[in-house]
Amino acid sequence: MSGILGTALSGLMAFQRALDTTSHNIANVNTEGYSRQQVQLSAASANFTDGQYFGQGVNVASVSRSYDQFISAQLGVSTSAYGESNTLSTMASRIDNITSSDATSLAPALKSFFNSVNGVANDPTSIPAREVMTSEADALAHQFNQLSDKFGELRNQTNSQMQSSVDDINLYAESLASLNSKIALEKSRNSGDQLPNDLLDQRDLLINKIAQKVSVSTLAQDNGTVDVFIGKGQALVLGASTAKLSLESSSTDPEHLEIALDGKQITKNISGGELSGALKFRDQILDPAQKQLGLVAAGVAVKLNEVHSTGYDLNGDPGTEMFSLGTPSLGIPAIAKPGSVGSVTASYDPSTIGQLTPSDYELSFDGSSFSLKNLSDNTVKTFPGTPPSTISGPGFSISTDASVAANDSFLIRPTYNAAQNITSKITDPAKIAAAGTTGGSGLPNTGDNTVALSLAGLENATVLSGGKSTLSDSYGKLVFQVGAQTHSAQVSSSAQESLLNQATLERESLAGVNLDEEAANLLKYQQSYQAAAQVVTVANTLFDTLIGAIRR
Amino acid sequence: MRISSSWAHQTAVNSMLNQQASLQQIQQQLSTGKKLLTPSDDPMAAARIIDLNQNIKQNEQYQSNINTARDRLSQQESVLQSATDVLQKINELGVQGLNDTNSPSDRASIAGEMEELNKQLLSIANTKSPSGEYLFSGFKSTTQPFSKNSGTTGTYTYAGDTNSRSIQIDTNRQITDGDPGSQVFGMPTGSATLPAAGSINNVFEAIDKFAADLRANAPNSASLDDVSKSLDKVLSVRSSVGIRLNALDKQDEMHTDSVLEMKTVLSATEDVDYAEAIGRFSQQTVSLQAAQQTFTQLKKLSLFNYL
Numbered sequence: 001m002s003g004i005l006g007t008a009l010s011g012l013m014a015f016q017r018a019l020d021t022t023s024h025n026i027a028n029v030n031t032e033g034y035s036r037q038q039v040q041l042s043a044a045s046a047n048f049t050d051g052q053y054f055g056q057g058v059n060v061a062s063v064s065r066s067y068d069q070f071i072s073a074q075l076g077v078s079t080s081a082y083g084e085s086n087t088l089s090t091m092a093s094r095i096d097n098i099t100s101s102d103a104t105s106l107a108p109a110l111k112s113f114f115n116s117v118n119g120v121a122n123d124p125t126s127i128p129a130r131e132v133m134t135s136e137a138d139a140l141a142h143q144f145n146q147l148s149d150k151f152g153e154l155r156n157q158t159n160s161q162m163q164s165s166v167d168d169i170n171l172y173a174e175s176l177a178s179l180n181s182k183i184a185l186e187k188s189r190n191s192g193d194q195l196p197n198d199l200l201d202q203r204d205l206l207i208n209k210i211a212q213k214v215s216v217s218t219l220a221q222d223n224g225t226v227d228v229f230i231g232k233g234q235a236l237v238l239g240a241s242t243a244k245l246s247l248e249s250s251s252t253d254p255e256h257l258e259i260a261l262d263g264k265q266i267t268k269n270i271s272g273g274e275l276s277g278a279l280k281f282r283d284q285i286l287d288p289a290q291k292q293l294g295l296v297a298a299g300v301a302v303k304l305n306e307v308h309s310t311g312y313d314l315n316g317d318p319g320t321e322m323f324s325l326g327t328p329s330l331g332i333p334a335i336a337k338p339g340s341v342g343s344v345t346a347s348y349d350p351s352t353i354g355q356l357t358p359s360d361y362e363l364s365f366d367g368s369s370f371s372l373k374n375l376s377d378n379t380v381k382t383f384p385g386t387p388p389s390t391i392s393g394p395g396f397s398i399s400t401d402a403s404v405a406a407n408d409s410f411l412i413r414p415t416y417n418a419a420q421n422i423t424s425k426i427t428d429p430a431k432i433a434a435a436g437t438t439g440g441s442g443l444p445n446t447g448d449n450t451v452a453l454s455l456a457g458l459e460n461a462t463v464l465s466g467g468k469s470t471l472s473d474s475y476g477k478l479v480f481q482v483g484a485q486t487h488s489a490q491v492s493s494s495a496q497e498s499l500l501n502q503a504t505l506e507r508e509s510l511a512g513v514n515l516d517e518e519a520a521n522l523l524k525y526q527q528s529y530q531a532a533a534q535v536v537t538v539a540n541t542l543f544d545t546l547i548g549a550i551r552r
Numbered sequence: 553m554r555i556s557s558s559w560a561h562q563t564a565v566n567s568m569l570n571q572q573a574s575l576q577q578i579q580q581q582l583s584t585g586k587k588l589l590t591p592s593d594d595p596m597a598a599a600r601i602i603d604l605n606q607n608i609k610q611n612e613q614y615q616s617n618i619n620t621a622r623d624r625l626s627q628q629e630s631v632l633q634s635a636t637d638v639l640q641k642i643n644e645l646g647v648q649g650l651n652d653t654n655s656p657s658d659r660a661s662i663a664g665e666m667e668e669l670n671k672q673l674l675s676i677a678n679t680k681s682p683s684g685e686y687l688f689s690g691f692k693s694t695t696q697p698f699s700k701n702s703g704t705t706g707t708y709t710y711a712g713d714t715n716s717r718s719i720q721i722d723t724n725r726q727i728t729d730g731d732p733g734s735q736v737f738g739m740p741t742g743s744a745t746l747p748a749a750g751s752i753n754n755v756f757e758a759i760d761k762f763a764a765d766l767r768a769n770a771p772n773s774a775s776l777d778d779v780s781k782s783l784d785k786v787l788s789v790r791s792s793v794g795i796r797l798n799a800l801d802k803q804d805e806m807h808t809d810s811v812l813e814m815k816t817v818l819s820a821t822e823d824v825d826y827a828e829a830i831g832r833f834s835q836q837t838v839s840l841q842a843a844q845q846t847f848t849q850l851k852k853l854s855l856f857n858y859l
Binding site (some may be wrong): 030092096097114122124126435437439445446449450453459460472477482483486487504508510511512513514516520523 | 555566590595616617713720854
């Protein structure tokens, strides 16, 4: 009889645990990263009496969570891929809107400028027509500056997005390390058979959150901790210790940020996640767009200056420069890499401006010859010689100072800053050199429009990309490139989204809580509990019967 | 397959959000009238639109250039018309003056009339355009082209040059919008000695010489050749102006046609087809409503309702 009571009691206990777990599941139906738990019951070992085995009730073997390592890893991979493509597509849409919107696009400004040049060609004596041209030239330079400013804003946004991703990753890594030590402690407490399910869920969620920022790989250790690696096997979390991710300014451009892990640069190894999305946006869309815009600006300034300086103004004096790209007006920034002792100066070369490419260049000196490396396609041109000498690049030339020593290297950026720096230099309408001839200073040929005609002709002249593109084509190329890249980022983002949805669906299908299922379990365990309680009543009745028999 | 309650909720919400986004996109297309809202919608078409817009504006600029050239040439045409009238009148006077039945006093009065007409012709040659430029001084458009020399009698100076201005009327086509005075009225001898009648190149000098001879009662019939040669020069420039005006009209028409054609292509590329877009709009509205209704229906189903 004590057997009946004991068995019934084990049932009561087990079903109460099962009801506890069911209510825990219901309570966590909306908890992110929660895996539903199930009580695993097993029959208690039997008692050998009277030559037979008699069962002794039920035991709670374990509380297990529904978890599949493969599905969980798949979810991490999909999360990284979606994080990357979604960031890329969101940021790309912003630049896409900027390059095409009528208010910010370059195309209308370029067109209005050349219309005003035609106006001067039609009526070179007219001061109002010349005034329109000076103000349109100013507006054109301003439009370049404005677009470049917009690109600068996007660069700031990208940098702050990278900063917040890095901050988040560091925060998650620290939480993960402390969870690691808690889990190791819990696991050592019960010889490793029982798992702290809810802590494991929290850790999986953190890994997934890091995966959203950057691709991770994990390695489970025997003591229950998980090591997390980013990039190409760089450890972010090892057991209870973490490495610190940070952003560092590039040595040649403070606005160009590199990613470092414990002080070591790992930018090239970063893949996946929002961090990589921001990097890809910067390196594959924003920087090329800025350089392409700079190419157009350099083309406008150099070609118009070249033609304009062949003419004579309304005072009969030779034409001056129309646009400036910096100081001096055709100067190109040349930045010495750290450790270089010499200096170089670079400037645009009007005779080869058609060869200019939207790339940065690196000039280095090895003691006997110079090499000029195109940083977009890594092609190298070698120029034997020692400083001081003059190096002719595509569209520009570099004068090296005698102080240049072996192992010096310099970053040459012919297009990167051009749109930012372009300014219009002519404010006096009489200074527009529309005439091709002059009678001398003070004796202008006011009706001569030959140079104005040549200036207007630059609109349709294929002056860029090795004589293949007009100025407006080159801007059209920028709009097309940005549009095509945005389009493909959007397509890839929606593809990755459906893959992520698929992975989430699989995880949720396995681990998510279904309220109807829990309601049914609630009913099942409630009924079982009631039945076990009935067994106690029966045992009680049996006992009463026995007592009654003795009392008689 | 097991369905997770929170995921079922999330997917239903996501699909409604997506439907709303598409609806918003169509609504924007309808309200802007543009099929492409950003270049990424169709990068190829976006590049083509920039090209088309560029070409349309380019053609419109050429049309505006043509109008400028046409204004100038029309003015020149009417000025040359007056010059022709004056020269014909002088020619008649010359014929009349050569007639030997004229008395010296008759010839003097004919000479007086001729000199007045020559002054009129000079002022015609020094006509300014509405913007204040001299029509016949070449590139030196603010310098008066012809003036009578005060020192040597009967000679003139041309202060302009022999250039003429071109106007761009198509990508590879320019047209001159005027002719230098030296070509229309002949280059004067300037300070040099005047050649004999019959080989005087400049019209003013020829007429002055004619008038002076008449006044001296010794007209040279060769002077009449000078006048009619000058008349021929003016007429030949006039006909060349007429040809150019005609060419401008033809070029203008060509631009109008190609602008129209490009605008048609542009519209087909970037404008929304309203019938089609409204169709999509109502279709999308229906499916959003369906998603909303099924969502609320599904939410009502729960086993807990029966516990």
